[in-house]
Amino acid sequence: MRTKTNPLYYILFIAFFAILLPAGYLSGFLSVNTISVWGRYFCFAIAALGIDLIWGYTGILSMCQAFFFCLGSYGIAMHLLLKKTVAAGAVLPDFMAWNKIETLPFFWQPFHSFGWSLVLCLLIPALFAFVVGFVLFRSRIKGVYMAIITQALTLAMWLIFLRNETNLGGTNGLTDFNTILGYNLSSSSVKLGLYMISFAVLCAAYFACYYITHSKFGKVLQAIRDSESRISYAAYKVVDYKLAVFVVAALLAAVGGMLYLPQTGIITPGRMDVKASVEMVMWVALGGRGNLKGAVLGALLVNFLYSICTSLFPDSWLFILGFLFVITVLYFDKGFMGLVESIRQRLANTRFKTPQTTL
């Protein structure tokens, strides 16, 4: 069921995150860490929008979104690390010096420039998605096979990033940055600024996805999910559409990753291990797939719950998440948004029925 959303919900959402939280911080009720934590959740929500496009709308379960997220993060991290190294008068980042590397690897070179870093952070995931998607979609790989192959790919990439020989910091990842474009990353105002930028990008990404899903393009995506053969007999080139949405989803994940890095200050291969890539899909499943609001809320709520649960009962988070997932799959397969929708409908029905029965 698709109902027109009351603009009030959008206004409330924006007012809460763009005005209330910053105001809470400025008046001293909230610590800057709370702000920064929510800023990170927004980055996850941006990636979740991409997952919703490719999985919720098109029905392709891509398990490599965490990898695209990390590509974005690593790109920015490389830039920040090079800036710091150059500022300190060194040629090589510390970890390379420890690994006895003498010259900066060629693929680090372009990351001296911020502009090139941004371009590469987007271009590399997009190209990667294009090549992988081209091969998989042309061979008509679907459903669970698609999930397995993309998961295996993420696992392979995780192993590559773990290696010291890859020159990306190995298990320790990249960390210990101090400035971005000359601004000090540990200053509160920069953190607030990054929070606001992340929120603005999330809103922009949401409305871009809203446009996509409400255009005829979005309807073709849903048609691919519903009946791939029917849509190709109606003369739509399914491979083109799948490729396009896969690249868009990869870009959204990368953008999330790019904004995430300066707010956490560390990126390790752990962000793209099997658990992380499954978790990203779970945000969307719990929030409500095939529903953009569900993806955003799912990413925000699950991560918020994560931060609460890990401080209250540190050992049981995975059990809680697993329990939530099982409940969702068993009882409300449309996730949180589906639950809200069905409650609203039931209320509307009772309100509608009461006068009839009394008459």
Place this chain on the structure above:
Amino acid sequence: MLLNVNNLSVSFGGVHALNLDHFSLRDKELRVIIGPNGAGKSTFLDIICGKTKADKGEITFNGKPILGKTEVKIAEAGIGRKFQKPSVFPGLTVYDNLLLAAKMKKDIFSSLFFKATPALAERIHAVATKLSLTTAMYKMAGDLSHGQKQWLEIAIVVLQDPTLMLIDEPAAGMSDEETEKTGALLLELSKAHSIIVIEHDMKFVEQIANELVTVLVRGKRLMEGTFAEVKNDQRVIDCYLGRTNAQLETL
């Protein structure tokens, strides 16, 4: 001839599903194909529309060979297919189902920046009216009844505006009244399109078979003729109608 098929053969795991020496269809002809289960009727349509690959043979459509082309290329050449099991988009409204089918540019960017024109909306509504779908226009296609889904799929094929329509068992699961209406619709459509219909319901076949009927048996063409000729042909009675009669007699 619009469609010419020669020496077409396909086998699944050693079983000859289809071994058709010759089949041809005139422009704007309505042809009915009948035959007992497993005669290769649906397989034949599957091959024409690119779903199944043939082992050998040739098919020309409008003078151009189409065998081995992709589904999209064949659809673009002007062949529309309605499946035996209604295949619609259950998660979209009836209107969106029809909108996606309508003839227009179908690449990514045209779809992304698509704006519905009044002419298109009118055309969709006209087709929907013909198939009694106007009241269900904004219902999810998945919520329609079986008969309505059949009509929706026919409407999808009609909106594609193909030169040749391949219609697989349009009357399956329909009431007598709906069946007759479907027949009348096919007859009307045959004024502007060439149509191949597969059907089991003999009453329905009688209604629409103004021209030739092709009988397929075990992948081979048994005979071709008018409905009266087919009905009175001893071989057809033996291997198809006869068997049903025999079954009826034993009851």
